[in-house]
Amino acid sequence: MTTARPRFAITGANGFIGRRLCRRILREGGEVAALVRGTSAHQDIAAPGVRLVTGDLLTGEGLREVVRGADYVVHLAGLVKSPTEEGFRRSNEEGTRRLVAEVGALASPPPLVLCSSLAAAGPSQPGRPRQEEDPPLPVSRYGRSQARRRVRGA
Template sequence: MNVMITGATGLIGSRLVKILSRQGFAIKALVRDIDRAQQLIKEPIEFIRGDLTNEAALEEALRGCRYLFHLAADYRLWVPDPEVMNRTNIEGTRLVMQKALQAGVERIVYTSSVCVLGCNEDGSPVDEEAASTVADMISPYKKSKFLAEKLVMDMVRDKGLPAVIVNPSTPVGPGDSRPTPTGTMVLNAARDGGMFYADTGLNVAHVDDIAQGHLLALQKGEVGRRYILGGENLSLRELFAMTARITDRPGPKFMVPQAMMYLAGFTGELLARMGFLKNPVATMDSVRMASKKMYYSSERAERELGYTHRPAIEAVQDAVCWFKEQQMLS
């Protein structure tokens, strides 16, 4: 059972590699840096050097593969030039799917995101049928993922692309080496208790549950259908309090007023554009996103795929334990 995976060194991808290896898959991975990939991934795997714009590398990676997991994406809260992100997330996805069709791949799992679904104003959980448009997408990342998912859906309809779409929520857990934006929040709350918080909410899922959901989508998913792979809906205050308890920190105390958040976002973007910051902690887009409660339901995946998720506390505990093992808490 030969399978190709993009994004194998990412948080979800690296955990998916472990699952596929245990299941006996022969794995090929497209990576930009083979040396770094070998440091992160210890499972038996064939690395192909290249990126999502490299046609020859994609053809080599897909040769002889029955299945494809496309997880790779440019995920940044701040990007000075959105076209750089679009080349990876939209045009890269287009090229991967075209090459998969040419290679005769039998089944594809495309990793989208819950961010393309938008949010309900009343804070109630959103499911896969939630209507949204590109105009609803706040940030360059969300816009690029929305357009990439639409591209995949169009290819399913028009070209017979054998793709199943999964929409992960917020993965938390071991292996977050960069770390991700949410991993950074958990790490900081583990260090200082997350004293300051915004009036927002998110859906937290253990990264291993999301990775397992990818395999279930390959095995049981319906082509052209979306599946939210999520977990537990929590306010940011609840997430910080949960993390603080694990490390015996005082916990969140002060909700940051929205006006102050906008000031921080404006200042962060200004300093980034002037070259003083590479990755601002707050941007105008991140502040706009924080004004909504991003809650989701995984009922369809549970019903149709047999997807399950553990309590969020286990995801946070495993993340904090991993950060501690990597000496990242100090």
């Protein structure tokens, strides 16, 4: 009896964490559907077992296709530089909502892992590491957009 290979849909697959996660999934026998922008370099993740799906969180293009058939969805993508708060909001908040809506629209929604950034928590106090129960105190536009990225009502 053969076991089906686990299928992962990954946004931000060509980023620092995403590239490593793709390699790990492939090494452990899984398959990846990777959402990539048409302008992004993706040669680092192009491999047998990886299906590249051109798309964009800002427009929603490719989201339905990348999550279709996934056993797990991992959301790593996020805008890290923008001259305006609005740029972060559109990408990191609205883009996340679009992805969540596509996952939720599936007949049997897979688990969604939403990865954020330490910037969402804000800095720790000298001599006291941040604790899980500490409220978020981001100090940058990027950090604030990551803190607002959480999925409400899920």
